[in-house]
Amino acid sequence: MTANILIAIFTFALLALLLGSALCFAAKRLKGDRNALVEQINAILPQTQCGQCDYAGCRPYAAAIAQGEAINKCPPGGEATIQALANLLEQEAVPLNTEHGTHEAPQVVIIREDDCIGCTLCIQACPVDAIVGTAKQMHTVITDACTGCKLCLPPCPVDCIDLTQRVAA
Amino acid sequence: MSDYLLILIATALVNNFVLVKFLGLCPIMGVSKKVDTAVGMSLATAFVLTLTAIMSYLVNTYLLIPLGLEYLRIIAFILLIAGVVQLTEMVLNKTNPLLYQVLGIYLPLITSNCAVLGLALLNVQAQHSFIGAIVYGLGTAAGFGLVLILFAALRERLVAADVPLPFRGSAIALVTVGLMALAFMGFAGLIKG
Known part of the structure; x- marks a missing residue:
């Protein structure tokens, strides 16, 4: 009886260890590139670095969008940028938030x-x-x-x- | 060979996991608003299903049965599934970070998708060979993907349809799934036995 329990515990510990190390190895090899999405968003933004979105520049705003920030805070980009962002992120396009300025x-x-x-x-x-x-x-x-x-x-x-x-x- | 073909068709159509066995309904309702997302989810789930079929067979045959630990099968399979889903998440995050974000919570939830555990357990119950187990996994994945994508396509149309107010949202979606399940019952005559 005790032997059975010990076998079970040992087997599962081994199984968990194997899976854990396999995942650890995979995580090292496939280091998740969270920045890839930020790069894609950043490429759409107009790179004026004007800060009208209340972020320090276009890239910080891109990072914020990747985290779920609204996509309509970029006056220099205007409707075209919002549309491109909406397509990329599969969201609805929303009108520009004029609190941050108007498109010129x-x-x-x-x-x-x-x-x-x-x-x-x-x-x-x-x-x-x-x-x-x-x-x-x-x-x-x-x-x-x-x-x-x-x-x-x-x-x-x-x-x-x-x-x-x-x-x- | 024809045995494997039979298993494939039987799991994909006749005994479809979603519409006949009613397993894995959570992602069917949750990720079927857009066809693109549905395709991504189908592929991710297919990856998990096939890998789980292989690994659960190996663990069951070479670890649990020789050691007389069959009574711990569910725990062992859940452990495997959780590991495989983690791996899938990493792969997806690397290859398609956008899809990773769109799928969101539904990706880790593949772990608790009963279709995956159901596949592993039914594989043992049916006493498939190794190849048979893989084909069973592939068939399940194909069936799941087929239903998910078809349903997503239907739902995209439903958005434009004039649905009576009390039926809007989940209600009409469930009615649609029910009708699809009825339609899939038609495949029952495809294979005898």
Whole structure:
């Protein structure tokens, strides 16, 4: 009787050990790539890094969407982005949440170079490093890299940065 | 060979797990809102069913019977199924993270899908050979997938249909499953015995 119980316990311990180690091995080999979905979402977002969604940038917002955040918080992307996200995530497309801003045509900023005092504040604010310049030197914007996020406008002490429509290249 | 074909058809159509034996209804109701999801769920369940059929046969024949532990069969099978489902989850997370997310809770719930345990136990009861057990698993998977995908397709149409108010939602879904089960009864005449 005791032998039977011991055999049963031993067998099941062995079985569990075998399964456990097999799973452990499989887990190492097939390391779940949770980031793959985040990458897919990130590729749809417009990469303005404007922060209007209340996240620090597009990738953090993509990570949040992957965790179930609403898909309608991206004003620069507008309806097209929401539709693409809805298709990817098999959700209903919802209208843009205007609390985060309204959709506008792509914009870029231009620094009025005569007025620039070279304070470097806009360089620190730029999320995509599209402004070049150094202290006490005139700054300028690399138009191709500018995403039109407007984050450089508030820090400028002399308001020498203008928003313009992006001209199609 | 024809024996195996017989097992395959018998499990997939005549003794369909879902519509004739009424096993595994939870995912049928839960994951049948979209055909794409249903296809993913069918494949995941098929993987689990086939692997479980193989492993439960091996454990039963080479471990439980020689050691006289048949009375612990259910516990051993549940252990195996849980392991296989974990593996399926990892594989799916790696290969298709989106589907992994869409299936959500229904993926770990394959563990408690009675079709899987039912398959392992019925395999023992029917005293299939090793190949027979695998074919039985494949047939079950095919039958489960067939019903799940057909039902999902029906439900997609149902969304657009003008269903009377008291029947909306689960009620009409259950009525639909019942009608499908009736239709599958027609296969009973396919094979004698």
